[in-house]
Amino acid sequence: MEKTIRLTVNGEEKTLKIGVQQTLLEVLREDLGLTGTKKGCNQGECGACTVLLDGKPVSSCLLLAVKADGKTVLTIEGLAQAGELHPMQQAFNEKGAIQCGFCSPGMILVAKSLLERNPNPSTQEIKEAIAGNICRCTGYLQIIEAIRSFVS
Amino acid sequence: MRLLEFDYFEPRNLEDAVTKVREFDGNYQIIAGGTDLLTALKQRLSAPAGLVSLDHISSLKDIWEEDDVITIGAMCTLEDVLSSSLIAEKLPALNQAAWDVGSPLLRPLATIGGNICLNTRCRFYNQSSFWRSSRDTCYKAGGNICHVTNKRDSCVATFSADIPPVLIAHGARVRLAGPKGVRTLPLEQFYTADGRFPHVIMAGSGEILQEIEVPLPAPQVSCVYHKFRMRESIDFPVLGVAVMLKLGEKKSGKYCEDACLVITGAEPAPVEAVQAREELLHRRLEPGLLARVAEIAASEIHPIKTSLISPRYKREIAKIIVTDALKKAGGIEE
Numbered sequence: 001m002e003k004t005i006r007l008t009v010n011g012e013e014k015t016l017k018i019g020v021q022q023t024l025l026e027v028l029r030e031d032l033g034l035t036g037t038k039k040g041c042n043q044g045e046c047g048a049c050t051v052l053l054d055g056k057p058v059s060s061c062l063l064l065a066v067k068a069d070g071k072t073v074l075t076i077e078g079l080a081q082a083g084e085l086h087p088m089q090q091a092f093n094e095k096g097a098i099q100c101g102f103c104s105p106g107m108i109l110v111a112k113s114l115l116e117r118n119p120n121p122s123t124q125e126i127k128e129a130i131a132g133n134i135c136r137c138t139g140y141l142q143i144i145e146a147i148r149s150f151v152s
Numbered sequence: 153m154r155l156l157e158f159d160y161f162e163p164r165n166l167e168d169a170v171t172k173v174r175e176f177d178g179n180y181q182i183i184a185g186g187t188d189l190l191t192a193l194k195q196r197l198s199a200p201a202g203l204v205s206l207d208h209i210s211s212l213k214d215i216w217e218e219d220d221v222i223t224i225g226a227m228c229t230l231e232d233v234l235s236s237s238l239i240a241e242k243l244p245a246l247n248q249a250a251w252d253v254g255s256p257l258l259r260p261l262a263t264i265g266g267n268i269c270l271n272t273r274c275r276f277y278n279q280s281s282f283w284r285s286s287r288d289t290c291y292k293a294g295g296n297i298c299h300v301t302n303k304r305d306s307c308v309a310t311f312s313a314d315i316p317p318v319l320i321a322h323g324a325r326v327r328l329a330g331p332k333g334v335r336t337l338p339l340e341q342f343y344t345a346d347g348r349f350p351h352v353i354m355a356g357s358g359e360i361l362q363e364i365e366v367p368l369p370a371p372q373v374s375c376v377y378h379k380f381r382m383r384e385s386i387d388f389p390v391l392g393v394a395v396m397l398k399l400g401e402k403k404s405g406k407y408c409e410d411a412c413l414v415i416t417g418a419e420p421a422p423v424e425a426v427q428a429r430e431e432l433l434h435r436r437l438e439p440g441l442l443a444r445v446a447e448i449a450a451s452e453i454h455p456i457k458t459s460l461i462s463p464r465y466k467r468e469i470a471k472i473i474v475t476d477a478l479k480k481a482g483g484i485e486e
Contacts, residue, residue, distance in 0.1 A: 042153060
């Protein structure tokens with residue numbers, strides 16, 4: 001069964017004909033070619049597929065695309081502006097919070113959304129915010145440090 | 153793993169949803185947030201012909217207080233529950249239980265109704281179709297053997313939802329809309345204790361969970377939820393307990409006027425520890441009593457090895473989390 005949905009992806013309005021069984025992750029990666037959003041466990045446990053849905057971080061592998069109809073999606077591709085990395089991306093670079101990079105899109109989007117809701121999070125609040133995102137390289141310390149660099 | 157094809161319906165009101173469910177004659181699933189359902193569909197645990205989405209029924213998304221009852225629409229997300237000042241103030245244990253479900257990436261999608269209707273879980277059931285293909289299909293997945301008990305025609309999959317224990321401890325009722333109209337029943341009666349069809353909707357009533365009604369707790373009531381899990385960041389409970397205490401004050405100290413202890417993660421339904429409650433009633437809260445009550449509660453559950461955690465370990469954990477929850481609910485310092 002097919003359905004037409006409207007999504008605002010990284011600021012651009014899209015009208016898409018999708019299969020109702022497609023997840024938002026599949027639509028982003030396969031229909032729109034936005035492969036910055038990663039497919040990890042595909043079961044909502046690892047957070048690699050995180051996108052911001054109306055500003056809130058969600059696992060796009062557990063969201064039917066049809067349920068995102070009319071909503072706004074921000075993926076990692078939407079962060080850099082005019083060739084300039086987003087400050088959170090720069091902070092991840094500078095603090096060595098990136099190794100293989102597979103978790104980074106999700107981590108960075110979660111961090112961005114956390115700071116928008118709470119500009120001065122405690123270390124505990126940062127840890128709670130990234131609780132749904134698994135990193136198997138850095139051991140989390142550099143990631144927390146990168147996010148903490150925005151806290152005054 | 154991709155999802156198989158299905159038809160998808162988005163009724164605009166409950167009546168249409170109930171009609172659609174009836175048209176499918178059992179070969180359907182209701183989808184709320186979908187965070188648990190999609191995993192199950194990817195694992196081919198079921199292959200419904202149709203999904204009936206409750207997304208566009210706006211009457212299911214409110215939280216309000218009226219006549220000393222707090223009503224929560226089944227389609228409120230866990231994030232809605234967490235951001236409700238009414239719930240934070242009047243039902244803090246529900247706030248805690250919502251926080252303990254899943255991860256921050258799931259709570260904006262997952263709903264309170266979905267948690268109440270959560271399927272039971274088992275190490276032989278919640279696996280990919282490839283994993284499961286190495287042995288006969290288990291009873292819960294449609295076969296006729298339970299690999300846990302090695303018996304036919306029975307299922308002992310474990311109740312794993314965090315929110316229902318708190319609601320039961322508060323005496324909550326659920327409102328169900330179905331082909332025969334609307335009815336409300338105490339939440340504990342919603343559950344069947346059958347691992348295969350753990351609640352009346354899965355057992356085929358053709359109903360839809362509409363809302364949850366929680367009586368406003370008396371000022372002397374204190375309720376807490378304690379959850380023990382293998383991964384603190386995201387996991388189903390190994391064991392969880394909701395403890396509700398209604399406290400009185402005497403010269404000799406605080407005593408228990410009323411109590412309710414409900415345990416999740418132990419059996420196919422939430423377990424009310426009724427003997428533990430009896431032990432607590434009208435007694436002064438002192439460490440010896442709490443330890444005794446926790447022992448009794450641990451003896452009232454009958455865990456079966458449906459996960460990698462042994463029943464004996466679960467009993468030990470029960471003693472610890474019940475004691476901790478009693479201390480916290482009773483306001484007793486360490």
